[in-house]
Amino acid sequence: HEIILETRGLTKRFHTSDGRPLTACDSISLAARRGETLGIVGESGCGKSTFVKMLVQLEKPTAGAIYFRGKDIAGLSGEEARRKRQHIQMVFQDPAASFSPKMRVGDIITEPLVNFGRLLRKQRSEKARELLEMVELDADFMQRYPHSMSGGQLQRVGIARALALNPEVLVCDEATSALDVSIQKKIVALLTRLQKEKNIAMIFICHDMALVQSLSHRLAVMYLGNIVETVGGGELCETAMHPYTQALLGSVFSLHMDCCKKIETIPGDPPSPLELPPGCPFAGRCEKRMPVCKAEKPRLKDVAPGHQVACHLY
Ligand code: SF4
Numbered sequence: 393h394e395i396i397l398e399t400r401g402l403t404k405r406f407h408t409s410d411g412r413p414l415t416a417c418d419s420i421s422l423a424a425r426r427g428e429t430l431g432i433v434g435e436s437g438c439g440k441s442t443f444v445k446m447l448v449q450l451e452k453p454t455a456g457a458i459y460f461r462g463k464d465i466a467g468l469s470g471e472e473a474r475r476k477r478q479h480i481q482m483v484f485q486d487p488a489a490s491f492s493p494k495m496r497v498g499d500i501i502t503e504p505l506v507n508f509g510r511l512l513r514k515q516r517s518e519k520a521r522e523l524l525e526m527v528e529l530d531a532d533f534m535q536r537y538p539h540s541m542s543g544g545q546l547q548r549v550g551i552a553r554a555l556a557l558n559p560e561v562l563v564c565d566e567a568t569s570a571l572d573v574s575i576q577k578k579i580v581a582l583l584t585r586l587q588k589e590k591n592i593a594m595i596f597i598c599h600d601m602a603l604v605q606s607l608s609h610r611l612a613v614m615y616l617g618n619i620v621e622t623v624g625g626g627e628l629c630e631t632a633m634h635p636y637t638q639a640l641l642g643s644v645f646s647l648h649m650d651c652c653k654k655i656e657t658i659p660g661d662p663p664s665p666l667e668l669p670p671g672c673p674f675a676g677r678c679e680k681r682m683p684v685c686k687a688e689k690p691r692l693k694d695v696a697p698g699h700q701v702a703c704h705l706y
């Protein structure tokens with residue numbers, strides 16, 4: 393599958409108000425391919441959202457590159473950045489936060505097309521109908537306002553709006569996390585269908601290991617700003633090697649994942665990214681820690697075709 397979007401060494405450092413540095417993303421190199429879903433999983437605060445904000449140019453990277461179809465877009469600004477941004481669209485956890493409460497759904501979902509000059513106002517209703525059908529909503533939703541809709545319906549509107557510009561990459565940041573499980577399943581089925589039909593690259597960010605695994609072709613596990621393991625989506629249960637990934641799998645309770653039936657929690661709190669120890673970011677919680685782990689940071693290494701791990705055990 394062709395690589396559409398690729399990051400190399402993508403890094404974001406912040407300074408807190410009292411001037412202390414915080415590394416939210418530390419040299420992340422990942423690729424999203426046409427027709428595939430890249431899942432990124434990790435606990436909240438691990439840097440997943442900062443990573444995707446850089447992809448859609450809501451945050452400027454401190455270092456590294458973002459290649460879209462081979463061209464580095466990390467340094468773009470102004471009109472050029474705006475034009476590239478059409479191709480990489482985002483679905484948020486709370487879609488309604490970005491909707492104007494005074495706009496009708498038909499106008500909300502076609503607004504990006506009008507903004508980019510791809511649609512005349514009078515062509516709106518036809519296009520709106522098409523987009524609603526794509527996300528399995530009746531045409532009468534065109535006239536509705538966001539406040540009269542359920543969470544699942546709003547998320548469908550968010551997806552329709554994100555797809556209005558026919559993006560090549562769709563980034564979903566905890567897009568189903570706020571929904572009830574039964575609604576979550578329907579939205580996941582919808583996203584999976586659209587990803588296949590439109591042959592787009594999807595990046596699915598989620599803290600729910602079972603969910604992210606169920607729809608990802610490739611998976612990256614993130615811990616405190618670092619990718620600690622990458623593996624083929626269906627192989628995670630059998631092949632997880634990083635102690636953090638194994639701990640995450642052990643902490644998953646899911647009826648849909650035969651391999652993870654235990655309920656456990658990972659002992660210890662994640663260290664604050666402010667006070668990251670010099671060695672392995674997981675060293676403070678790892679049961680397999682060795683002396684080298686606190687001294688030297690492990691690099692991401694190939695352990696098998698398509699499988700990388702950052703751990704001194706391997
Ligand atoms: Fe544990 Fe060491 Fe591997 Fe880090 S490098 S995950 S501390 S064994």
Ligand code: MG
Pocket residue numbers: 436437440441566
């Ligand atoms: Mg987040």
